[in-house]
Amino acid sequence: MQRHDAIIIGTGQAGPSLAGRLAGAGRKVAIVERKFFGGTCVNTGCIPTKALIASAHAAHLARRAADYGVLVEGPINIDMKAVKARKDAISMRSRTGVESWLKGMQNCTVYEGHARFESPTNIRVGDELLSSDHIFINVGGRAVVPPMPGIEEIPYLTNSSMMDVDFLPPHLVIVGGGYVGLEFGQMFRRFGSEVTILEMGPHAIRSEDEETSKAIEEILREEGINLRSDSECIGFRRHADGVAVTVDCKEGSPEVIASHVLLAVGRRPNTDDLGIEKAGLVTDRRGYIAVDEQLRTNVPGIWALGDCNGRGAFTHTAYNDYEIVAANLLDGDSRRVSDRITAYNLYTDPPLGRAGLTEVEARNSTRHLLVGQRPMTRVGRAVEKGETKGFMKILVDGDSKQILGATILGTGGDEVIHCVLDMMYAKAPYTVMQRAMHIHPTVAELLPTILGELKPSSAMATSAPQAA
Numbered sequence: 001m002q003r004h005d006a007i008i009i010g011t012g013q014a015g016p017s018l019a020g021r022l023a024g025a026g027r028k029v030a031i032v033e034r035k036f037f038g039g040t041c042v043n044t045g046c047i048p049t050k051a052l053i054a055s056a057h058a059a060h061l062a063r064r065a066a067d068y069g070v071l072v073e074g075p076i077n078i079d080m081k082a083v084k085a086r087k088d089a090i091s092m093r094s095r096t097g098v099e100s101w102l103k104g105m106q107n108c109t110v111y112e113g114h115a116r117f118e119s120p121t122n123i124r125v126g127d128e129l130l131s132s133d134h135i136f137i138n139v140g141g142r143a144v145v146p147p148m149p150g151i152e153e154i155p156y157l158t159n160s161s162m163m164d165v166d167f168l169p170p171h172l173v174i175v176g177g178g179y180v181g182l183e184f185g186q187m188f189r190r191f192g193s194e195v196t197i198l199e200m201g202p203h204a205i206r207s208e209d210e211e212t213s214k215a216i217e218e219i220l221r222e223e224g225i226n227l228r229s230d231s232e233c234i235g236f237r238r239h240a241d242g243v244a245v246t247v248d249c250k251e252g253s254p255e256v257i258a259s260h261v262l263l264a265v266g267r268r269p270n271t272d273d274l275g276i277e278k279a280g281l282v283t284d285r286r287g288y289i290a291v292d293e294q295l296r297t298n299v300p301g302i303w304a305l306g307d308c309n310g311r312g313a314f315t316h317t318a319y320n321d322y323e324i325v326a327a328n329l330l331d332g333d334s335r336r337v338s339d340r341i342t343a344y345n346l347y348t349d350p351p352l353g354r355a356g357l358t359e360v361e362a363r364n365s366t367r368h369l370l371v372g373q374r375p376m377t378r379v380g381r382a383v384e385k386g387e388t389k390g391f392m393k394i395l396v397d398g399d400s401k402q403i404l405g406a407t408i409l410g411t412g413g414d415e416v417i418h419c420v421l422d423m424m425y426a427k428a429p430y431t432v433m434q435r436a437m438h439i440h441p442t443v444a445e446l447l448p449t450i451l452g453e454l455k456p457s458s459a460m461a462t463s464a465p466q467a468a
């Protein structure tokens with residue numbers, strides 16, 4: 001039995017940093033990884049997808065070169081092997097960086113293998129039995145494979161196996177119009193595939209306001225993506241040209257022939273093979289480990305961080321979980337999950353930056369909601385760049401004058417959103433930003449202008465933003 005001061009299961013976005021803090025504080029740490037160091041973000045999530053999106057953006061710009069007076073002679077060809085090799089190199093750099101950091105860390109022992117609880121204090125990794133009174137679970141999640149008719153009979157891709165694709169699928173059918181589905185969809189359309197996205201709900205990215213979803217759908221459709229909403233009764237069977245996907249939509253053909261099928265219908269936590277019952281851990285019905293505001297589980301001495309606790313599904317939420325746990329354990333600083341403000345990006349082009357509440361959520365929570373918005377066609381920087389799709393919207397509580405949320409769908413929206421986010425963290429009245437001098441020409445320079453043009457929400461509801 002190997003006794004440690006702390007055991008960390010998983011080397012995703014919380015585990016390695018926590019190992020660094022604990023080991024740096026002189027604790028004897030064990031960290032366990034069963035597959036790739038760095039977890040989802042580094043190997044099959046954020047980093048490789050954003051690297052692929054950059055290649056797709058280059059292809060898109062090359063096709064649009066004439067719009068800028070640049071003549072590219074001949075067709076734009078994509079070398080998918082080179083695209084994958086670039087992505088692999090970027091991803092691998094991060095993976096080996098995490099691995100060598102952990103393996104070279106003083107006071108830290110790395111165990112490679114599958115970790116399973118044998119008791120609330122004991123973890124088995126192969127032949128090794130590790131023991132500690134402090135165990136941190138950072139096991140992440142994986143793609144859901146839904147029990148759709150025929151799914152067992154066909155070859156399908158997930159975000160993980162997509163990483164091995166070094167060819168151009170002639171027709172990629174993506175099941176799921178969420179963040180993962182839309183990012184892969186636009187990317188492969190730009191590489192040259194025919195792309196069909198089947199969304200079960202009435203709109204893609206359902207968590208957004210309808211006008212945001214519609215604006216994004218319009219952008220994708222303009223690029224030639226066949227986005228079908230209300231897709232019900234999806235089923236699969238083998239076909240001479242790949243896979244026949246049956247789909248019961250209100251409109252469109254009831255059968256689509258795909259060369260390849262990507263499942264992007266959500267994620268599930270990696271808690272089904274962790275022996276959590278032997279530790280006595282409580283989960284919800286989907287397998288997410290129940291935690292309190294400081295990420296403590298129901299079992300004293302066990303914490304759960306990152307995607308597996310269901311309190312976030314992003315790299316920044318997993319990393320913030322690490323910060324919360326480290327602050328509480330090592331700094332005497334009682335940081336909590338509820339301190340953080342919802343924030344995320346969708347990395348379509350243009351990107352969607354989101355912070356805080358949507359307008360629909362804000363209407364339900366605020367009596368006096370003020371809204372400011374502007375289409376990107378009226379943002380000088382966007383016009384200069386020739387990227388005028390989307391809109392910006394900021395929500396303000398008219399009584400407290402605090403910013404409640406923002407939606408920035410437009411060029412630079414993934415970065416600009418942080419101006420709003422930091423104002424929200426500062427709990428400053430919106431007038432602080434309204435009076436700030438922003439730099440010209442930028443997308444962010446219009447934020448003070450928008451805040452000077454706030455109107456009551458009901459008035460704005462009738463004037464949908466133009467996704468020009």
Ligand SMILES: Cc1cc2nc3c(=O)[nH]c(=O)nc-3n(C[C@H](O)[C@H](O)[C@H](O)COP(=O)(O)OP(=O)(O)OC[C@H]3O[C@@H](n4cnc5c(N)ncnc54)[C@H](O)[C@@H]3O)c2cc1C
Nearest residue numbers: 010012013034039040041045115139140306307313314315
């Ligand atoms: C296609 C895609 C794109 C994404 N893009 C973004 C993005 O742009 N921005 C963003 O913020 N988020 C993005 N995400 C989400 C992000 O990747 C995750 O939220 C993040 O990686 C979660 O980190 P984590 O630390 O909770 O777990 P993970 O990163 O999943 O790490 C968990 C680790 O635990 C290991 N493990 C699991 N079980 C065991 C066990 N029993 N024993 C030992 N080891 C185990 C796994 O092998 C893995 O290495 C994306 C996800 C996907 C799928």
